[in-house]
Amino acid sequence: MEDDLAEEVIRVWGYDRIPSTLPGGSLTLVRQPAALRRAALVRQALAAAGLSEVITYSFVDPERLDLLGWDPTSPEFMALRNPLSQERSILRPSLVPGLLEVVATNRHRQMPDVRCFEVGRVFRSGGPDGLAREEVRVGMALTGLRSRRAWYAGRDSADLYDAKGAAEHVLAALGVEAFDVRASAAPFLEEGRCGELVVAGEVVGWFGELAPAPQEGYDLAGLVFLAELSLDRLGALPPRQVRYRALPRFPAVQRDVAFVMPEGLAVEEVEREIRQRGGGLLMSVTLFDVYAGKGVEAGMRSVAWNLTFQAEDRTLTDEEVNALHAAIIEAVTGRFRITVRGM
Structure with a gap:
């Protein structure tokens, strides 16, 4: 072999006689995609706020969708042709089913205080070539005490405003300052205890209290508060203009x-x-x-x-x-x- 012969020649001639040179070429700095930067900012912000990140299945049980007031046979949902089991037969249209399973599992294991979030894709029909429309969202679930159990901490329970605050925390992490809160409705949320977040005329998310019916269906003993925002919709908004403003010189x-x-x-x-x-x-x-x-x-x-x-x-x-x-x-x-x- 040519390589073997070259090795023998170099061994006899002497490796020390070969000049040392550094590898040539150039390195290109690759910027992280904007979608990944948004997700990283949101993860960091929510983790710093005391929420734990979870990762759930992308497939859900049709019965769970029915508990949330959705029709699992609706053509807007993407059903698998050959699912491994009936419990994982539909691509999730929302992060809510997985988050509620996490809350239920923790409660059944004597861990009633849950503050968790997930960043992941959701799926609906209507994509190109008959495929699914995918959207990256962040979902949050809060239940139990507002802070960890300790002698120095209060015993206040999480409420609707904690879910709203978590959603606003996501907006702040992404640099969104101006937004509106409007009344909304969803089949799995308590009427009058939910709202949607609107930025530049675009609905980017919602928050609310889980209604009694799905709460009972998931066997949850306490109130659960949820929020979900579309990171893709937030990323499509016009970029925020950052302007310098001097500190005030005159009293307020x-x-x-x-x-x-x-x-x-x-x-x-x-x-x-x-x-x-x-x-x-x-x-x-x-x-x-x-x-x-x-x-x-x-x-x-x-x-x-x-x-x-x-x-x-x-x-x-x-x-x-x-x-x-x-x-x-x-x-x-x-x-x-x-x-x-x-x-």
Whole structure:
């Protein structure tokens, strides 16, 4: 063999007589795809928030879909032609079935406090050439105590706002600052205890409380709160423009306002009106109190906000702030036919 002969010649001639050279060529820096970067950011953010990542099967049981109010025979779902078992015969249309199985398994093993998430693909019919439409989503499930059991920790249970907060945490990790929350409905969510997240007019996700029927079907003893967002839809949105803004040089002025409003009136709508009427001098709006009980008419609640006013070029006077504060109150009470608490 030619290689063997060359080896013998080099051995006799001497390896030390061969000059040392470094390998030639160039290395190209390959940038990680945007979809993988989004998924990595979301995983890091949710893990830092105390949620545990899980990985579940991409195939689900038709009976589980039926428990969630979906028709497993619907043509929008992708059924396998030759499944290994009936329990894994449909490509998952959502991450919810797998997350609920994780919650149920943990509860049956005396671990009632679960805070988990999954990043994975979901599938629906209607893709090219008769294949499935795939979408990368992140799903979250919360149940049990809000924090780990310890003598120094409270005993508060997770609630709807924890699920909403987890979804907002994902949006923040991806740089989404402006979004709306609207009422929504889903067959497996409790009516009036769910909502959808809208960014730039596009519905990118939802959150809510699991309804009693699927809760019983999965044999879950406590309340379960869920959220799911589409990372593909979020990635398709226009990129956020990051602009430098100098630190404020002039002091801020704060005012509080509380409105007595019907329980059916969405807080989000009132807050949106406050922000719109506040204009450029209204720097922040913070909800800090919701009260219903003694002193408030039945069917009504008192909702209070802290308003922060600030100008970039001058110190605001009390007269300016009072006039703007009064204009906000007039606009909100006039539009929604509500009153200011204490007036």
